[in-house]
Amino acid sequence: MRLGRTAERRRRRSVRSRRPGTRPPSTRPCCTSSPICRTCCSSTRSTTSATRAGPTRRLRASPAVRTVTGPLVSVIVPVHNGARFLAAALDSVAAQDYGSMEIVVVDDGSSDNSAEIAASYRVRLLQQPNRGVAEARNAGVAESSGELLAFLDQDDLWLERKVSRQVAALEADPTLGFVLTRMDILLEPGTPRPEWLPEQMRWQDSRGTVPSALMVRREAFERVGGFDPGYRLTCDADWLARAKDAGVRWSAVDEILVRYRIHGGNEIYDRDAVLREVLAVVGASLRRQRSVIGTGGA
Template identity: 40%
Template structure:
């Protein structure tokens, strides 16, 4: 699709559910972009708080789509369907963008037609603004294979990625049957049909809320394994078995660490043992190191 004066080059899609505490900051970070003419589409996914009233304050600077609550993937898919831009960028309601983010991503994608999506290095903070982590760009290896080995390989994920909108006609929308990791599922499908780029600057800000990981461990574990099984066929046949085993072991190691930190030490040890049974030599060493740390009671 070629942008015309009536067609914005970029549409920003923001799903929002009971987001009154954060939505103004998210929308303002889009309106502050140095890239001119960005279409802002907010999907109010059945909010029961003051989200609608706060969005109304932006007037005609944004488009608000109101719908009954359908979940995050459903709201993103509605945003894609409503968006008019050649490119779509996603932003969660409690996250923020650096003013140059969209301009930098658009320039990168327009420089190479083979690139279908682009993310940026990401700064991770707690709600008080304290730095928790940086999510870095992946290396030069094939992204699809990297996603199987490391689910967080696309930094920023649901708030960091810009996609050519016409690619959704090829890969479909976000999987509305998934309760978690629906973004990883989408990046796997996109990586199978298009190139990927990452801007190596922290242009995306993600806010992590306390306790959110431990409350959802069971849901995330089930989703991680389901996403891997669903997309296993996308891997090169020659390396499919090896990558599947290594990826499965990596997921088990991640959950063992989270479970250990959440005080679920029995489950952590079980998942480490299962990972060791699957892991190739290099990941086996990593799992053994985690096992030793747990046995010594060290912080992971």
């Protein structure tokens, strides 16, 4: 009985010592210091219904000091069963030194906890039935509002100056429609090397023609059109071919700013399917060029 009375007296003293109109300190984490920090302010949308965000989680990488600002960059991250690498990809966005970004994650019908991982970051999360990566990217673009668009696949990584260096290149030359960057290849331990990947490319850099290396002006993207869902494996190569055929000017930042991860689960291991689609992309490009020549176009 004495212990109970003592606890009650302590509680009353605590209440009396608190100033009127104040509340106890909140333990809820604040995400205002990071563009994609904990999701006390994340939003989740679905093509069918809204879903609740999952439990918040701590970023493994501390957000960078953002000393560079400029036009808004919309970062589109399509994901399908990408729980294994998604957090690392989003952390690499958090580590950017560029401050004007919005992140749109499109969960393309994942059966793992990809959506829960995405919802633990300060991102806009869209959820849709599995329709393929092309439609997922297009949905993300439609939901975004940035003047510039950047794409990051669920298993790739950005180096911290990737966004700022590409923005600087586009700002320096207003005639450019899009900018690529150099990349290196991150071959996961124990992963067999794809037949198409030369041994020396395991450590040498190359010009990135993958979506994770692309930044494009929205007006140029709309001029070319979205990613074609008819190409399951090479919709990115098809988009670049169409951009070239449309006369969109481009450049590449001569710096390694992307890490392209190969881990055994990539669809690029289906060599025959990739080859068929590449031939289809080349054939479509040749037909477009012949059409322009035949009509006397420039």
